[in-house]
Amino acid sequence: MEHFYTIQGEGFHQGRAAYFVRLGGCDVGCVWCDVKDSWSFDGHPMMPLDTIVSTIKASNTPLAVITGGEPLMHNLDELTAAIQKEGIATNIETSGSSPLSGSWDWICLSPKKFKAPLPEILPVANELKIIVYNKSDFAWGESFAAQVADTCKLYLQPEWSKADAMTPLIVEYIKQNPKWELSLQIHKYINVP
Ligand SMILES: C[S@@+](CC[C@H](N)C(=O)[O-])C[C@H]1O[C@@H](n2cnc3c(N)ncnc32)[C@H](O)[C@@H]1O
Numbered sequence: 001m002e003h004f005y006t007i008q009g010e011g012f013h014q015g016r017a018a019y020f021v022r023l024g025g026c027d028v029g030c031v032w033c034d035v036k037d038s039w040s041f042d043g044h045p046m047m048p049l050d051t052i053v054s055t056i057k058a059s060n061t062p063l064a065v066i067t068g069g070e071p072l073m074h075n076l077d078e079l080t081a082a083i084q085k086e087g088i089a090t091n092i093e094t095s096g097s098s099p100l101s102g103s104w105d106w107i108c109l110s111p112k113k114f115k116a117p118l119p120e121i122l123p124v125a126n127e128l129k130i131i132v133y134n135k136s137d138f139a140w141g142e143s144f145a146a147q148v149a150d151t152c153k154l155y156l157q158p159e160w161s162k163a164d165a166m167t168p169l170i171v172e173y174i175k176q177n178p179k180w181e182l183s184l185q186i187h188k189y190i191n192v193p
């Protein structure tokens, strides 16, 4: 759908230079999705694999983030192998609701109520990022925290339109449950892609 060089705005790698590749197509349908234009499979520019890899390399980035849409609706084996061959790390942003493919340096799993993650991704996630849209999402997030690896980083991220109301609740929750950390979408505060 689009590709851009920016800083990772969310989660463990927040603040790092990262080249984003946003793949079209998503069948999850989150009511609050901030990229609804990405849902359709059609109508997005197609790019040959070699071109996207050379574009990422030319940016000088150490890190490529594959997102979407739901990137796991595509088989990502070839793309990630080609990126890693250039010495660039591969990170994914995913709901985990389609079968896992690709070779990953970092998997950010952001589960959704609208289409649950497949069990296979839970033990291999490096980061669990729960979007907090209402109060019940804390208990819902704990149900996934109980299923990921001990080493998995745990983040609570306010849903953007509810951030004013949810961020204070998240701060209190983290103070009481310090295994969790706060993730803000910093790119939206500083107006970068
Ligand atoms: C647009 S999604 C694309 C990747 C994948 N489909 C997913 O949902 O993980 C990228 C990240 O943005 C988060 N996100 C989407 N809309 C959001 C919103 N309105 N507020 C906060 N986070 C949001 C998702 O949970 C996910 O972690």
Ligand SMILES: Nc1nc2[nH]cc(C(=O)O)c2c(=O)[nH]1
Binding pocket: 006, 007, 008, 009, 010, 020, 067, 068, 093, 187, 192, 193
């Ligand atoms: N800067 C920036 N950081 C991000 N982290 C995850 C994003 C995404 O949409 O997957 C995203 C994004 O769209 N922009």
Ligand code: SF4
Binding pocket: 026, 027, 028, 029, 030, 033, 034, 035, 036, 038, 068, 069, 070, 095, 112
């Ligand atoms: S899974 Fe991701 S891309 Fe799909 S609707 Fe939800 S937030 Fe948007």
Ligand SMILES: [Mg+2]
Binding pocket: 034, 035
């Ligand atoms: Mg985004």
